[in-house]
Every structure is written in C-alpha cells, then in structure tokens.
Amino acid sequence: MNPSLALFLQQLLNGLGIGMVYALIALGYTMVYGVLQLINFAHGEVFMVGGYLAITAAVFLTALFAHAPVVLVLTLMFVFSITGCAALGAFVERVAYRPLRGSPKLTALITSIGVSFFLQNAVMLIYGSKEQGLPPVLPDRLFFIGPISFSLMQAVILAVSVSLMIFLTGFVKNTKMGKAMRACAENAEAASLMGISVTRVVRATFVMGSGLAAVAGVLFSLNYESVNFHDGYLAGLKAFTAAVFGGIGSIPGAMIGGVLLGVFEGLGAGYISSGWKDVFAFVLLVVVLIFKPSGILGENIPEKV
Amino acid sequence: MLKLRHVYTRYGKVECLKGVSFAVKEGEIVAILGANGAGKTTILKTISGLIRPTAGEILFRDKSISSASPEAIVRMGVAHVPEGRKIFQRLNVLENLELGAFVRGDSSETRKDMEALFEIFPVLKKRLKQKAGTLSGGEQQMLAIARGLMSRPSVLLLDEPSLGLAPILVSAIYKMIETVHAQGKTIVLVEQNARMALKIAARAYVLEIGEIVLEGNAREIGESPAIQSAYLGGG
Numbered sequence: 210m211n212p213s214l215a216l217f218l219q220q221l222l223n224g225l226g227i228g229m230v231y232a233l234i235a236l237g238y239t240m241v242y243g244v245l246q247l248i249n250f251a252h253g254e255v256f257m258v259g260g261y262l263a264i265t266a267a268v269f270l271t272a273l274f275a276h277a278p279v280v281l282v283l284t285l286m287f288v289f290s291i292t293g294c295a296a297l298g299a300f301v302e303r304v305a306y307r308p309l310r311g312s313p314k315l316t317a318l319i320t321s322i323g324v325s326f327f328l329q330n331a332v333m334l335i336y337g338s339k340e341q342g343l344p345p346v347l348p349d350r351l352f353f354i355g356p357i358s359f360s361l362m363q364a365v366i367l368a369v370s371v372s373l374m375i376f377l378t379g380f381v382k383n384t385k386m387g388k389a390m391r392a393c394a395e396n397a398e399a400a401s402l403m404g405i406s407v408t409r410v411v412r413a414t415f416v417m418g419s420g421l422a423a424v425a426g427v428l429f430s431l432n433y434e435s436v437n438f439h440d441g442y443l444a445g446l447k448a449f450t451a452a453v454f455g456g457i458g459s460i461p462g463a464m465i466g467g468v469l470l471g472v473f474e475g476l477g478a479g480y481i482s483s484g485w486k487d488v489f490a491f492v493l494l495v496v497v498l499i500f501k502p503s504g505i506l507g508e509n510i511p512e513k514v
Numbered sequence: 515m516l517k518l519r520h521v522y523t524r525y526g527k528v529e530c531l532k533g534v535s536f537a538v539k540e541g542e543i544v545a546i547l548g549a550n551g552a553g554k555t556t557i558l559k560t561i562s563g564l565i566r567p568t569a570g571e572i573l574f575r576d577k578s579i580s581s582a583s584p585e586a587i588v589r590m591g592v593a594h595v596p597e598g599r600k601i602f603q604r605l606n607v608l609e610n611l612e613l614g615a616f617v618r619g620d621s622s623e624t625r626k627d628m629e630a631l632f633e634i635f636p637v638l639k640k641r642l643k644q645k646a647g648t649l650s651g652g653e654q655q656m657l658a659i660a661r662g663l664m665s666r667p668s669v670l671l672l673d674e675p676s677l678g679l680a681p682i683l684v685s686a687i688y689k690m691i692e693t694v695h696a697q698g699k700t701i702v703l704v705e706q707n708a709r710m711a712l713k714i715a716a717r718a719y720v721l722e723i724g725e726i727v728l729e730g731n732a733r734e735i736g737e738s739p740a741i742q743s744a745y746l747g748g749g
Binding site for chain 2: 385388389391392395396398399400401402403404405406
C-alpha cells in the first residue's frame with residue numbers, strides 16, 4: 210500500500226476511536242437539549258465521574274482477585290460506572306433542574322455551570338487532585354490490516370459505541386418511551402395532553418444520557434489509562450461542539466458530529482501538529498456557527514397555520 | 515358529566531377566568547363562543563389540567579379534577595385537542611396516533627380503534643408513514659382530532675377546529691365532528707366561528723373577558739340580537 214494512504218487511514222482510524230467517545234457524550238447533550246432546550250454543561254462532568262467510577266471498580270477488582278478474567282472486569286467496570294452515572298444524572302435533574310422548570314432558560318444554563326463546578330470539586334475532594342491511574346485491564350494487543358495497526362482497545366471502543374448507537378436509535382424509534390421522548394422534544398404541552406408524564410420523560414432522558422456518558426468515561430479511562438478531575442471539561446466542550454456540529458437536538462446528528470469531529474482532530478493531529486489538536490475542534494465549531502448554525506442535521510419545520 | 519363551578523384562573527396578575535360556571539351533559543355538544551381573548555382556550559386548558567384554577571372547582575363524573583395532572587385527566591377520559599392542532603410534526607401519522615393511545619395498554623384494541631377512525635378520516639390511512647408536518651392544514655386538524663380520540667375519551671375538548679381552514683374544509687371537519695358525536699362522544703367545542711358551532715351544538719355559552727354573559731340552547735343563542743351583531747354579522 211502507498212505509505213501516504215496508509216498514514217491517512219491510520220489517522221482516520223485513530224480519529225474514529227476518539228470520535229466515538231465524543232459522539233457518546235454528545236448524545237447526552239443533544240437528548241437533554243431536545244426535551245428541555247437546556248445545554249447541560251454539567252454533562253462533561255458526568256462523563257468524568259464515569260471514568261473515575263470505572264477506575265475505582267477496576268482497582269477494587271484487580272486488588273481482590275488477582276486473576277479475574279478480563280471480560281468480567283470490563284463488564285463490572287461498565288455496570289458500576291453506568292449505574293453510578295445514571296443515578297447521578299437523575300439526582301442532578303431532580304435537585305438542580307426540576308425546581309427550575311418554567312424559569313428562564315438562562316437560569317437553568319447558569320445552574321448547569323454551577324453543577325459542573327460542584328462535581329469537579331467534589332471529585333477532587335474525594336479522589337485528590339492528582340490523576341487516578343487505571344491498573345492494566347486490557348492486554349496490549351495490536352492487530353494489523355496491511356500496514357494499518359489497531360489496538361484491542363480501539364476495537365473495544367468501536368464495538369461498544371456502534372452497538373450502543375444502534376440500540377439507542379432503535380429505542381428512540383420503536384419503544385413507547387422513545388416515542389414519548391420525541392413527542393416531548395417537539396411539544397411538551399401537547400405530549401402531556403397525550404397522557405405522557407413530561408417529568409418522567411425528562412428523568413429518563415437524563416438517566417440515558419448519563420449512562421451513555423458513563424460508557425464514554427469507561428472507554429476514555431481504558432484508552433488513556435488515567436482520569437483527572439478536569440478531564441470532563443475539555444471532553445464535554447468538544448462533545449458539545451460535536452452536538453452543535455451535527456445539529457443540536459438531533460440524535461443521528463450527534464453521532465455524525467462526534468465521529469466527524471474526532472476524525473477531523475485525528476487528521477489535523479496527524480498532518481499538521483498534535484499540539485494544535487484541540488484548536489481544530491473549536492475552529493470547526495466557529496466555522497459551523499458561521500455557515501450552518503443549525504448544524505448538519507439540524508432542522509427547522511415551519512409551523513403550518 | 516362535566517361541571518365547572520365558579521372557576522377562576524390567572525396568568526400572573528391578570529385574571530383570566532372570573533368565576534366561570536357551566537355544565538355539560540353526557541352525549542351533548544356544547545359550544546363556547548366568544549371573541550379573541552375572552553378566555554375560551556383558558557377554559558379548555560383548565561379542564562385538561564394544563565392550567566390550575568386559582569379558585570372554584572371542576573367536576574368530572576362528580577369527582578373533582580381541579581388539581582389533577584393533565585396525564586391523570588386524560589386517563590379519566592377527557593381528551594383535549596389543542597388550538598393550532600399541536601400535532602407532532604417530526605413524527606409520522608401512525609406515531610402521532612400511537613401517542614394518542616399512550617395511556618392505553620391494549621395494543622390490539624388500539625389497532626381496532628385506529629381502523630375505525632380511518633372510516634371517519636380516510637385520508638389519514640393514506641398518509642400513515644408520512645411525517646405529520648407534511649400534511650395540509652385540514653389533514654393536520656383531522657389528525658389532531660383522531661389523535662385525541664385514540665385515548666378513548668368520553669369527553670372531547672375541541673379548540674377552534676376551524677382555525678385557518680378554507681370554508682369547504684371547515685364543513686368537512688364539522689361533518690366529521692358530527693360523526694364522532696353520533697358515535698357517543700360528549701363534545702365541548704370552542705369556536706370563534708359561531709355560525710358553524712351553533713349549527714351542530716345543542717347548547718352554547720357566550721364568554722366575554724372571562725365571564726359567561728349568555729347561555730342557552732343553540733337556536734336561542736343564534737337568534738339573540740347581541741350574538742347576531744357581534745359574531746354572526748347580522749342585525
């Protein structure tokens with residue numbers, strides 16, 4: 210294979226991995242925005258907590274059982290992290306956002322920034338300000354397709370995220386709760402006239418969004434083998450960019466936006482400079498906001514009178 | 515079957531309904547007429563639980579529903595077809611109808627009801643997989659009514675079903691409302707189009723800035739000079 214093509218594909222693959230993580234976080238932003246028109250800036254912190262919970266689970270398991278099978282450790286990391294984050298999401302919604310339903314959107318937005326600071330500092334107090342390392346869970350295995358290498362880690366990221374996205378798409382399209390979510394996203398008052406409890410839908414949305422962020426957190430911690438209490442900030446901001454890029458409120462948009470952002474970053478890091486990696490994401494945000502503020506799949510349906 | 519007793523509501527400091535009382539008997543069509551801003555929509559929103567009354571009482575089958583949630587009220591059998599239709603535009607017609615049946619668990623019965631509704635609203639069957647936002651205004655109104663009926667209500671609250679529709683469509687929609695009524699539904703009809711509403715209603719109430727100023731059977735109301743000059747362009 211042509212070496213420059215191989216380099217391109219390698220960067221593409223690397224970008225795809227991190228893009229999936231962005232996409233999983235972006236889904237939470239876009240789902241919450243859909244039902245509440247709220248940018249939940251604390252969402253990045255939920256992702257970070259997910260990473261911490263995964264590491265905690267891994268530390269305990271590897272300490273207690275020296276030769277626990279990899280699959281079991283992985284599964285328990287996911288279960289522990291998802292459960293914890295889903296509960297955290299429901300709790301934050303109940304305590305911070307529900308009392309503000311009906312108040313101006315800006316109030317809830319500022320509250321979400323407050324929740325974000327609160328969670329960062331709470332984690333710092335509990336775990337300390339140094340990063341938490343992940344004990345080796347996944348064996349270091351590289352696979353090759355021709356000259357392109359990918360790690361077991363990347364394979365896990367791709368498999369987990371793609372199956373979650375397929376699951377989520379089916380859930381939103383076919384289940385009763387999924388339809389209720391779409392109805393609330395469009396018109397909460399009309400949805401309540403159908404007998405849909407908007408409160409329950411909002412809670413379910415936070416639970417699902419936080420669960421997805423938890424998965425992203427586990428994958429992130431596996432990939433970088435450590436988590437720091439401010440990791441949620443940058444990842445959250447980038448995932449938010451991805452959600453806007455894809456069209457905020459649109460679920461497929463968040464998936465596409467996340468993946469494209471990751472690929473864009475990967476290619477930028479590979480061809481220009483990895484030091485400028487973070488800049489690319491925000492350049493992309495600015496460009497999108499100038500030329501297509503509604504994002505790739507953002508839609509505006511005019512109301513027919 | 516449905517009774518309002520001295521119901522008051524307010525938006526902030528503005529009093530919107532000032533002691534409204536009326537009653538709807540089982541199987542009736544009752545029209546609520548009035549100009550813009552008289553409080554017609556507020557009455558329906560208060561009945562369906564979207565707005566809480568600040569005083570007074572709403573009884574459905576002799577049970578107070580004044581503080582029940584909209585979800586609970588739908589479950590009891592009161593469906594509200596809101597003004598401006600408020601269908602879910604990004605969802606297709608079938609999904610809109612399914613959401614109408616959200617409070618019901620029985621999916622085979624739901625299918626049956628849907629088929630029965632297609633007899634009244636045949637155009638919906640042709641558009642089943644189409645996004646509701648792509649329907650014409652008249653079709654959207656039909657969908658809104660059909661969606662309301664999917665919860666199997668005993669009372670249907672209709673808010674301005676003629677709004678923004680061409681006269682020929684208004685007649686068509688009104689025929690459908692009469693069919694629905696003939697199948698045993700009690701209907702509360704809010705309208706600015708007094709002429710159409712009075713044609714199918716048994717009784718009517720006239721609302722003016724939050725108060726009922728006139729009530730009676732539809733023919734009397736239609737013939738009253740005040741209504742003739744104010745709403746029917748006669749007199």
